[in-house]
Amino acid sequence: MVGPIQAQLQMNFYANTCPNAEKIVQDFVSNHISNAPSLAAALIRMHFHDCFVRGCDGSVLINSTSGNAERDATPNLTVRGFGFIDAIKAVLEAQCPGIVSCADIIALASRDAIVFTGGPNWNVPTGRRDGRISNASEALANIPPPTSNFTNLQTLFANQGLDLKDLVLLSGAHTIGVSHCSSFTNRLYNFTGRGDQDPALDSEYAANLKSRKCPSLNDNKTIVEMDPGSRKTFDLSYYQLVLKRRGLFQSDSALTTNPTTLSNINRILTGSVESFYSEFAKSMEKMGRINVKTGSAGVVRRQCSVANS
Template sequence: MQGCDGSILLNSTAAGAAEKDAPPNLTLRGFDLIDRVKGLVEQACPGVVSCADVLALAARDAVAAIGGPSWRVPTGRRDGTVSTMQEAVRELPSPSMTFPQLVALFAGKGLDVRDLVWLSGAHTIGIAHCSSFADRLYSYPSAGNGTGTVPPLDAAYAANLRQRKCRMGGRDTTVEMDPGSFLTFDLGYYHTVLKHRALFRSDAALVTDPAARADIAGVVSSPPEVFFQVFARSMARLGAVQVKTGSQGEIRKHCAVVNS
């Protein structure tokens, strides 16, 4: 992970495993869609638009398509030629991270605490595998006992998940990150966090910082447009992290492989 250079799209090779095969990325989908879009772009203007730009624009349009904000995406990124599993494991946020760990990880990319809080709001869409938060269900202190640096899951919600979706020893099923509106971009995620129903420790950790908690409380009491504005700003900042331009990298013909 060397910046916003489309390295997540590269396939593994005999020389080594790529980012997309790192454990945190194994549930990613949509690679075929990006490949189809890139193919159409190449037909129209070969060698001009990078896979990194296609990915950045697709992320923006996907959010807008499900009711979220849009934002300006500067283009001109170049594609990287390096993609390693080890970098993805080391640099992607883990579901078990504490707030200080998350802050340090984001700071390493030039992003601040508010970027962390607002970008976490992307968890208003999507699902999580039970295995990714099993520690919060079966080995984490129960709610209300005053132990643990991160608030445990709401006791009633945890009991419901154990009985219905995440039975111990059962199949690794999935749970909506934002129950009831996981296909709609809205403020539901932050309400979930404040109710101690966030699935990941890394999400629950947001309320352990007074400033972050105050920001969340402020945005949930405001019109959705306020969150949309700050989320769009942080996404624009994220899309500018370690961008390759000029003679750096290349413009791939096919997103899954470097040019020959």
């Protein structure tokens, strides 16, 4: 199946129009990431949520006057980093007005943030244009929720031209960052609507989460590490936890319910971190090309949060 991935981007797209563009992004990230290292996970999540809705076009950044833009949808209510992207955009606008797209800023900043916190590097070809349309309903329909089973994950990734190998590799980003209790408490307290626990979740881990982290079904404030004890390190421990039935989300545990994704996890775990990094890099570059708008297909928004700027 040929998905909507397009390759009309190029490395150093701004070489002539804004030669310092990538360095400006890189310097901004390196100057600020040490104060907020958790932004690395936040930005890669933003990039993922942007690309899965109308392609990587910066539409996740748009503010709605009526509360129905992508960022108003449930999956995006906990997305962070909007102010960070706006701040980078302001620096770029001062240097090269109207040249560098918001979509490219997300793609570059998320890569740089991962690199500066010790994670993998990957190529970010540029030249994405921004979209002007942002609908909450589309975010809800296209972003894979943490409650996804395998079939749902496979479908939502295939819709974007991503295969099962990409699914396993991109899920590996759960090796860093945190989640809110509300993304998984149904597994602890009400899995099938009968006040029960998800049998696919390790019972000892579940008991710990209930007593120490998320004492009720309605807790939506508390944050929990997705890769406990290793949430700041981009490593293979996420996959080890998934095999021990200690992945936080239903979507993590779903990766073990299909022979292809399960064998991919085992293959990653028998290899080195370096080989995981190089495979992760390929899937990230592929994700960054989803349905991109180039040339006259999109615009360069002057303010990332304003559709018609």
